[in-house]
Amino acid sequence: MHKRSKIASLLMACMVLVVFSGCSGGNSDNAQPQISEQDYEPYGKYETPVEFTIGRNTNHVNNLPPGDTIENNLATRYVEDRVNVKAKVAWETDDMDQKLSLSMTTGELPDVMLVSREIFNQLVDNDLIADMTEVYEKTASEGVKNIYASYGDLLLDQVKVDGKIMGLPMTNIGNQHQLLWIRKDWVDKVGAKLPETAEDVWNLARTFVEKDVSGTGKTVGMVMDSNAMNFSPMFATHGAFPTNWIEKDGQVVYGSVQPEMKQALAEVSSMYKEGLIDKQFAVRSSEEKEALVINGQAGMVFNPWWIGYTNYKDSIKQNPEAVWVAVSAPLDQEGKFRTIRQDPVGGGIVVVNKNFAHPEAIMKSVNLTTDFLYSLTEDAINYKKEHPDEMLTDASRWNNDPTQIPMQVDYDDVLKRYYEDLIKADESGDASAVQEDRVVSFKAYQEFKEKGNDVDVNTYGEYLSRIEGQREANNPNLEVTPAGFYGTTETMKLKWANLQKLEEETILKIIMGQAPIDEFDTFVDTWKRTGGDEITEEVNEMAQR
Numbered sequence: 001m002h003k004r005s006k007i008a009s010l011l012m013a014c015m016v017l018v019v020f021s022g023c024s025g026g027n028s029d030n031a032q033p034q035i036s037e038q039d040y041e042p043y044g045k046y047e048t049p050v051e052f053t054i055g056r057n058t059n060h061v062n063n064l065p066p067g068d069t070i071e072n073n074l075a076t077r078y079v080e081d082r083v084n085v086k087a088k089v090a091w092e093t094d095d096m097d098q099k100l101s102l103s104m105t106t107g108e109l110p111d112v113m114l115v116s117r118e119i120f121n122q123l124v125d126n127d128l129i130a131d132m133t134e135v136y137e138k139t140a141s142e143g144v145k146n147i148y149a150s151y152g153d154l155l156l157d158q159v160k161v162d163g164k165i166m167g168l169p170m171t172n173i174g175n176q177h178q179l180l181w182i183r184k185d186w187v188d189k190v191g192a193k194l195p196e197t198a199e200d201v202w203n204l205a206r207t208f209v210e211k212d213v214s215g216t217g218k219t220v221g222m223v224m225d226s227n228a229m230n231f232s233p234m235f236a237t238h239g240a241f242p243t244n245w246i247e248k249d250g251q252v253v254y255g256s257v258q259p260e261m262k263q264a265l266a267e268v269s270s271m272y273k274e275g276l277i278d279k280q281f282a283v284r285s286s287e288e289k290e291a292l293v294i295n296g297q298a299g300m301v302f303n304p305w306w307i308g309y310t311n312y313k314d315s316i317k318q319n320p321e322a323v324w325v326a327v328s329a330p331l332d333q334e335g336k337f338r339t340i341r342q343d344p345v346g347g348g349i350v351v352v353n354k355n356f357a358h359p360e361a362i363m364k365s366v367n368l369t370t371d372f373l374y375s376l377t378e379d380a381i382n383y384k385k386e387h388p389d390e391m392l393t394d395a396s397r398w399n400n401d402p403t404q405i406p407m408q409v410d411y412d413d414v415l416k417r418y419y420e421d422l423i424k425a426d427e428s429g430d431a432s433a434v435q436e437d438r439v440v441s442f443k444a445y446q447e448f449k450e451k452g453n454d455v456d457v458n459t460y461g462e463y464l465s466r467i468e469g470q471r472e473a474n475n476p477n478l479e480v481t482p483a484g485f486y487g488t489t490e491t492m493k494l495k496w497a498n499l500q501k502l503e504e505e506t507i508l509k510i511i512m513g514q515a516p517i518d519e520f521d522t523f524v525d526t527w528k529r530t531g532g533d534e535i536t537e538e539v540n541e542m543a544q545r
Helices: 007-019 074-083 096-106 117-125 133-139 142-149 184-189 198-210 229-236 259-274 286-294 305-309 311-318 359-374 378-386 414-428 436-454 457-473 490-511 519-543
Strands: 050-057 085-093 112-115 168-171 179-183 245-248 251-254 300-303 324-327 337-341 345-352 478-482
Touching: 050 096, 050 359, 074 085, 074 359, 074 378, 085 096, 085 359, 096 112, 096 117, 112 117, 117 345, 133 359, 142 359, 168 359, 179 184, 179 305, 179 457, 198 259, 198 300, 229 259, 229 300, 229 337, 251 519, 259 490, 259 519, 286 311, 305 311, 305 324, 305 457, 311 457, 324 457, 345 359, 359 378, 414 436, 414 457, 436 457, 490 519
Parallel strands: 050 085, 050 112, 337 478
Antiparallel strands: 112 345, 168 345, 179 300, 179 324, 245 251
16 A cells, blocks of 8 residues: 555545544544553453444344344443443444545544445545554454464555554455356266366367257256356466456556457357357346256356355255256366455455544454354353353354444455364264354255255255365365455546446457457457556556555
């Protein structure tokens, strides 16, 4: 990140300074806060309560026991009981960016905010949020530090400005790339093998169609999303990474306009022309695409490990003999299944109002919230056991809405940890060894082993994602490359939407044969002239700082 001195930012700073007096809630104090070394203790308890206000996204799901609220439930009481820190909801909104933009101009910022990268940059530009470097170093628990460290420098670098940690990033776990999901019963039916190369994949699709393996007379070889980007494994075999900023020859470049993309489009277009890709993919809704799979008309689809949490799991209702497996295919010429690391910041960044007197209290809340959600400590596990009647109806690890600060903080390699935890317990026969928040997955696995597709669809979905998906998401042939840039530049705010539309339309036309492959060269030229070159220059400036 970098120092910013945009004129627009200075103007906004002036506006904010005029109105920004006494604007922070809770224990705000314009004087320099007096924080003792004892206050910095990760689990140290304050003698008198420390209260902070927070702006949150609206919680549309209520799974709290009768009488409990967002501000007062088992998760929040755990934090209050242990460190005497209490959260008060300043406001909830369905449009956080709009609400915070308005709050910046009126000076009514809460003590804690969950913000996007764009709002984060504005708050930094206007010197409105606290430097959390010392707080993180002294007050972050070992559990939180270990989680953040699992990303190397990649995660915290996203929230550093001039070397200072200016926020606490929510995490976007690794290995959520597209996998090739295949009807193994179809593969067996036609006497084929699971594919490895792109040629294998296309040959299998060709066989499915030619033999009408679905028996419907309308067998679809491959299903594709209308934006075509779920076909990323196919593009990657050519070294093409559309919609991502990648490093190439010492510079950061946009993957969609590289020559490798033209090669990939030529191949995909050819396969579409042959009828190996759903002819109607560009106009199908998500529901219609799912229906092709659920109704047994299609036997191959790209989707991440979490396919079991989507409607695809319903395929066993229509086809009780369906056997879905995940495959890391196609491999490139080096035998690698290549993908780009998605933005490690997932869901936003937690920032603290600069005027809040006890930023270390926010870190304590995050420490205990993380312990609570993932049962990381014996203390958190025992606390939940001591209050069995106060548990949430959904006690899953994803249920962070009722916590003081609703943020997900999880290991970069949690899919590998999770899968190995389940398999180890399965092999040993010791179910008690499974981490508590993973027990539902372990039970689903055991039930599936016993009953196969006779389980209910939710159990099947849990098995599919947590066993089949997680295993393949960590395939040894996987090669993950960090993107060259994840943020937003000034020119992007003005021109990116139009460039994206141009890109999506051109790719669709080429794949569907409505434009020749050489149309790609015209697209690249237009893209560069209408803002692409300017944005690329800004991206490289920001990436080098």
